[in-house]
Amino acid sequence: MNTLRKILAIGLVGILTACTSDFEDINTNPNRTTVGDVKASAMFEPILYNGANAWQNYTWYWNNELIQFTAFTGGGTRQEHRYFIGDQNWQSVWNLYTRYTNNILHMYDLSVEQDDQSLQAIALTLKVLYMSNLTDMFGDIPYSEAFQARDGGTTEPKFDSQKEVYEQMFKELETANNLYASNPVFIKPTMDGMYGGSMEQWRKFNNALYLRLLCRVSGRTEMNVGVKMKEIVNNLSKYPTFASNEDNASVQFSGADPYRSQFTNTNENSFTSSGRKLTEQVIKMTVLTDNFGNQTYEDPRLAIYGKKNPNYMVNGVNAWKGTIAGCTEAEQSEADQGTSWLNAAVFCRAEMPGSFMDYAEVQFILAEAALKGYVSGGESAAKQYYEKAVTASIEKWADLGQYSETPVDITEEHITEFLASDLGSWDLAANKEELIANQKYLALFWVGMEAYHEYRRTGYPELTIGRGTVFNDYILPTRFAYPNTTMATNNANAQEALTRMGGENNMKTPVWWSKQAIESGI
Template sequence: MTYLRKLLIIGLVSMLFACTSDFEDINTNPNRTNVGDIKASGLFEPLLYNGINAWQNYTWFWNNELIQFTAFTGGGTRQEHRYFIGDQNWQSVWNTYARYTNNALHMYDLSIEQNDQSLQAIALTLKVLYMSNLTDMFGDIPYSEAFQAREGGTTEPKFDSQKEVYEQMFADLETANNLYAENPVFIKPALDGMYNGNMEQWMKFNNALYLRLLCRVSGRSEMNTAAKMTAMLNNPSKYPLFESNDDNATVQFSGSDPYRSQFANTNENGFTSSGRKLTEQLIKMTVIADDFGNQTYEDPRLAIYGKKNPNYLVNGVNAWKGTIAGCTEAEQSVADAGASWLNAAVFCRAEMPASYMDYAEVQFILAEAALKGDIAGGEAVAKQYYENAVTASIEKWATLGQFSETPVEISEENIEAFLASDLASWDNAVNKTELIANQKFLSLFWIGMEAYHEYRRTGYPELTIGDGAVFNDYILPTRFAYPNTTMATNNANAQEALTRMGGENNMKTPVWWSKQAIESGN
């Protein structure tokens, strides 16, 4: 365990933009561990476990606040829901994704030297996983010349356009897929808390990630994503995809140190009740109420996502209440009173599993593609994919219902009732594109930054920007700005990227694949 802890610091510095004194020290100090002295398998566990914990932390700290799953209205110390976000935040996010990518590349290099093809393939999958989030948060980034400084290359890499970044990520996923196809053996299955060394499932994850990224840029006709999706579906032996929740890219924690989830030591007060509450937006999308305010029906996942505040009653009955994302400081105490909490009993467990991607997301992607005509089947097939997706999402969360203070059980009948309800009915939906997007949004609860990415891609769900969201001029951040360090050390390339993206280095310039950029002609 001590060895694993030490590995957490290996490769911490990523040379994405410029050389630093710390980087020089790591690479010249003889008393520091040299990443080349260890086995590729020694990097795998820190990448997997620490990576997914960073993933969980970002969904709690960033995604949920930006996308109105939660809002920190318990005081003025955290104002992300009002878009009070600055350079320190941008730097932290930038460094995190870059660091894990750099570590994946270390593992890739070592796996080639040590003839470990399984970890070579996995390293490419993880590289794309993290680089895709880096580009989706910031826009144009270095890719083709990134991380070369550790091998004596450039310290001022060029920024590739987001189109070029996506093309290179697709190429990396194709390379990984070909490596998986050679059926390499994962030498130490016990290290793999996600798939126990099952390379077929890693291959499915690689291609599910491929499908996610194809969907992300599907609004850009020049990417020809419909043809690629069709080719993948027509050749499942070459491009296997998730077939059920058993294939979910979910890391399992034993609960023993250091194999513990991100919030294992967090109590309910620090996790939710003193600050982060569920929002009106989430409650609106998951609860049906009558004209008198009586809550007559709710999404069966809601009682697993969250917990009612016992002090909030409607007509004498304990009910769900959401706080107001982006509310003013004057509104805050009223908005916060009685607001529902995140379900700490579910999330703050040492054994709480965490997902990079689910089968439900794959089915939502295919539902959207079929409805748009990008893949075969039309509306009838789109409906089947959609209902598969909703069912899979509910079934995934149903397994966690047992950990609620009041255990939550979800039956097949409950799922059927939900699919027939006004919240989720395919047949009753006037705008089926919106229906797919809204239910996909809800299914992405607690999966990294995915709901934030999807909102910028689709424009759904329809969010209300609060009167207190003054820090970005009432504009939900369209991207994170390049950190000041980057602007100082690689200014010419960063400025070229901003010119290409058509905006300033702020949180108002849309990323290339977003609905806003496409509709504005950028």
């Protein structure tokens, strides 16, 4: 505890995201090394815990608004759901991912000097976690020459193509997997709030992340991802991956300062009721309604994700209502009346875990892979993977149901009922690929930026773009633009990257792995 406090005090990681009202104030120079010659193990804790909080914050602040889980319709101060996003925002996102990677690489260098193979492996896994999000947000990025300024190298690194970035990330995940396989010892297991120092579970996370990134680029035939997916699935002794929710990459917070969740001191008003509300998109995907407007059935996770507005009734019964993502200011007042809220009782707890990746996501990846023939088994196997994925997601959220104002109890019968319903049934779905993507979208609720990434990859779920999204010409952002400082200090390399991506430095140029880029032949 004392070590962690000292590290936080000197700004080791350079970011504390606990104050959401000052979200943009976290910017610092990502190329400046702020740490000295400390023990590699001393860097691990703040990287892990602060990183998990940053993940939660980005879920709430960016992902939910972009992908229509929520919309800030409580005023004009936040307009991300209308795509009113500019340079300060791009700079903040760019800096967060690069700043964490910079510190992770410093931890790696120290772990090499100190012959700590456990932290070498973990550092490579975490580096890929952060850099994959950087490239998925911006497209082509510096990778092979990135962060060399730490050692007196170039301050104008070249931008690698996204294909090259992914190939390098795959190599680093392979290296990490081999390091984990050597059974290194994590020196202080109590410092690891995710896996308690278990190298076996860190290895599973590394390879689950591998599957996530293989899935991300699966639309690009030149990546030939089926070969690697088959190798992983058919050789779990070499590539162990998540086998149950016990393996979920979730940081567990004790609730004691400073091991507390991002939203510990956030009240319901500032968290959701005065602004961010659940959307029509979420409600229509989780609630069945009859011809008279009565809500006849709901996804058992919905009452954990959110809570009904007590003032909204349908035929005399309290019901779910979603606000309109991307609505105009003129539509805002009506759209907001009676809207359901995020479940602050669940999310605003000191012990609320921070999730990087879940077992459910792995099963959804394999369901899609089996359906498309990347792995063996065909539709029969795809159905089994799909049902395991949905079950795992519901069971994960079921564990959190006890914290709702009115506790939510989900049983095996509820899961069976959902898998037989019009919402979740494999057999009743005409489009199996869409079913997998839609249920994966719902399972990715509160998992970083993943739902946003997946929407651009698959085109699912079908979103309605509101009439108020004029700021990006009624186009859901396809990427974030390179910050002005990047364009000013590394212009030639950034311009080369934009030319390669086939567009301008804006939020309309698609990233290489996206459905839009593939279909347009970019």
